[in-house]
Amino acid sequence: MTEAADYLISAVLIGTGATVVMDIWTMIRQRLLGIPSLDYGLVGRWLGHLARGRLRHDRIAASPPLRGERLIGWSAHYLIGIVFAGVLLAFFGLDWARDPTIGPALLVGLGSVAAPFLVMQPAMGFGIVASRTSHPAAARLHSLVTHAVFGGGLYAGGWLTHMVLR
Template sequence: MDGVVIFILVVGVGSTIVLDLWAWLVAKTTGMAGTDWGVVGRWLLDIPKGRLVLDSHPDRSAPGGREKTVGWLFHYLVGLAYAMLILLVWGVDYIADPQVMPVFWVGVVISSLAGLLILMPGLGGGVLGRKLPNQAVIIVYVIIAHIAFAAGQYAFANLVASF
């Protein structure tokens, strides 16, 4: 059981840090901002109030500390959940022998689809970002960012397996 917890923590947090570093690098080199986790926090805090789409939020000010905290916690909890999903679907034997396909399916396919089909619409961008002026660019950005996330999952899974 300790190995499972260690795997989930190391792979979940480590790969999410890789994703954040990738987003930071893209923002610094291209000026294209990544996800604003404070805005995500605002969206999440509005869901219990019946506002499922952020564009219905009456407050247009910058997200505050509580919203940022909720957004960032959610971001890292999702990273942990994806690490857990790998083990739930492929079994705990994956810890000793990481393979590429599970992180491809979880880290690229599932996480990209979640972003494009749940998070993006919730933030007001529409399904697959259809309401955004640069929809194709956003889709490519999401997929490449999640390739970096999956690479982080695989690298950290191999790190755990080496111990």
């Protein structure tokens, strides 16, 4: 297998695995703590409107729904997870995928929280770092914990990929 193919396959497997771990966490969090997960249909709505030239919304939930927004949102959610796995591999190399360690995975997982804090939340009407939500501190904490779990998922995905591909 070429190095480029190894990189791509590893990013897909690690990113998908990490995103599954994050989704399992949000289901557990919802059942145990009653905290709802993000509606990925709204992410799809935002992306659909973005493709039509509209970046920012006062309240994304009040913007007109779009056909296929749920599929778009969920697809984007997994694609973003794969992209962050690619970032992990770009910075730490395929050697990391051959012998995963927790530090780089947590660094990328926690670093990935910058995307919702600085791009998605403001564009969807939630403010920078969730400042326009009803409970900003709680929203920030939940985002940080969820992205730390994603980092743990990157590590677990790295080990599973290592066992499958090596």
